[in-house]
Amino acid sequence: MRKTLIITQVLLGLALLGFLAYRFVFHTVPPLVRDPSTWKNWEGFYALSYTGLSKEEEGPYLTRQGFADHLTALREAGYVPLIPEDIVAFYRGEHPLPAKGVLILFEGGRKDSFLLGSPLLEKKGFIATMTVPTAFLESPSNFYLKKGDLKRLSRSPYWRLASMGHEAYKKITDYRGQPGHFLTARSASPSGPEDDRAFMERVSRDYRRAASLLTEITGKPVPAYLYPFADSGSSPQADPLAAEINRKALQALHSIAFVGAHAPFNGPNRDPLQLTRLRVPSSWKGKQLISELEKSAPQTAPLDGIQQPGIWESDKRVTLREGVILLSADSPYWIRGTEDWEDQEVTLKVQLPEKAALSVFLRHQDRDNQLVFSVTAKEAALREQQKRGRQTLAVKPLSFDQGVSRLFRLRIKANRAWCWSGEKPLFGPVPLSPLIARGKIGLIVQGAQASLEAFQARPLFGYYVFADAYQAVPPGNRADTRAVLLPWKDGDPAFFAEEKRKMDVLKAAADGVQVIPVLTVTPTPSPQARGRLVAQVRKAWEDPLLKPLIRTLALSGGDEEWVSAFHAAGFKVIRIIRPDEAEKITAGPARISADWICLEGPREAVLSAVERLLFRVPARKIIALTTETESRMPPGVYPAFSRLKEGRGK
Structure with a gap:
C-alpha cells in the first residue's frame, strides 16, 4: 500500500513537472504589441480606468470574464498598450505614440485587481498601471496591496505604478462643518481653519510621502498621479487656493496627472497635469467599449448633429424626435472629438421659447477660456471669456417671432470671427484674442427647453501661399488661405513702412489670414551678423500696427542657431528646408526646435521626407510646398502653393 502511494506521488510529481516543462517550452504568450520605433502619431491617446475586478457576476466591479472581453476587443481593434513614460515623452515632444495608444489604469491599489488582472494581461499582451493610495500599504486588511505585492508588481512587464497620494482619498470635515476632500478643503482645528501655510504644507506633505514610498519600493520615480474624487481644486466646494497649491505640489514630483473621469481621449494640447480618462462601467461589453472610444476620436471631417446624434456628449439623454433634437434646459451638450479644433464653421437652426437663451461655445478650453455666441429673443452677441473676465466683442439686436426657427452661421478663422443670420451678416470680421486659439464646440439652453432643427460643424484647414502680397492671392482662394508668405529681402525695415504694404497686412488680418515674412539667411554667419539682422527685424516689428499682426517668421537657408535667435526675439519660426536636409535633421538625436517645418521640392521627395x-x-x-499642381499629403500636413491661380488648392 505504501509502495503504491509512493509510486502514485512520484507519477503525479513527474506529471506536474512534465506539464510545467510543456508549458514553458510550448505555451506561447502573445507578445506585448509595442514597437516605439514604428510610432508616428502626435494626435493623442486614450485612457481607461477600472475601479476593480471581481470573480462574482453580481456586484459593482467588472468580472474577470468581462475584462478579458475588453482586452480582446481592444486588441482586435488595433489598440496598443501604453505606459506612463510614453505619455510623458509625448507631451515633452520627445516621442510620438502609436495610432491607437491606450493607457489602462486600475484605481485604488486593490489586490483583487492585481491577482485577477495579471493572467489576463499576460494572456492578451497588455499592460496596466496600478494607482495606489499609499496609506493602504499600512492597512491590516488583505483587501489592498502591500509593499511586497508592489515589489512583485513593479518587476512584472505587465504592470506599472502610479500614485493616488497617501491620505488624499479621505474625505474631511472642513472648518465650516461641511464635507470636503482632503486635498482641496481646509481642515478644522480647535483654533480655527488652517491658514494658507498650514494648508499648503499638509497637501504638499501628502504628495511627498506617497511619492517617497513608491520610489523606495520601485527604485525609480513614479511619473503619473491620479486625483481622488477627480478633484484637483476645481470642484465647487474647493478652497480658492486649492488648485494653485495642488498644482505646485504635484509638478514638483510628477509629470502627468489624471483628473477627469468621463472622457477617454487626450489630445496634444491638453494640459498634461489635467488629463482625463474614461472610468469604464462594469456593465459594458467589449463592443460597447470600442464604440465609445471611436466616438471620442479626433474629428477631422464635417459633422452633422442631427444625422449623427452619437457625436453629442451630455449628462442628459440626447432626444431626437422627428428629425429635431430637444435640448434640455440648463444642461451643456458637447461635440465629441473637437477639443483641438482651431478654425471652424458652425451652422445651426434653432427654435427658442421667448424666455430661453442659447449659448454656443467655440474654442472652449475651460470655463475661463472660450468664445461664446449667445442668442436671446432680443439680441445676438459674441463674447470672450478669459480668466481676467468676460469681454463683449459684438452685439446685434434681433427680433425672434414665437414659434419661428432662426438659422445662424458662425465662422472662426485665426483671430477673426463672423456671424450671419440666414444670409444676412450680423457682425464681422470681429477681432479675437490670440490666447484662445483652439478648443471644443458645445451649446447650452437656459431658461426653457429648445428645439435644434439643424446643426453642422466643420474644421477649416486651409493652405499656405507664397506670394508677393496678400492682394496677389486670387479672391476665390482667400477664404481657404491660412497664411501668405511674403519675401522680405534682408529684413529691410522700409519694406513694411510702405503704406500699401501696411494696408495689405491689414486686409489679410481682416480676412483671418496670417502674413509671414520670409527671410533668406546665411547658414553659418558670424554671431555679429546674426545679431544685427535679428535686431533689425525687431526694430521693424516694433511698429504698433504690425506687432500684433506679425508674430511668425519663415527662414530659408537657416539652421537651429537662427531659429534660437528669433525665438529669443519673441517670434515663432517656420524653417524652410529641402527634402535632403530633412533627412539629415531626422537622422540626428537633437530636438527640432522650429515651430513648423516647410518642405520644398518635388512631390515624391517631399512625401518621403x-x-x-x-x-x-x-x-x-x-x-509641404511641391512643384506639382496636385499636392496630396498625409492627413494633417498643410499644403503650400506658389504662384497660386484662381481655384487652385480647392
Missing part, C-alpha cells in the same frame, strides 16, 4: 519627419514632429507642424 514627410514620412520621416512624422517620427519627430506632428503633421500639423509640417508644411
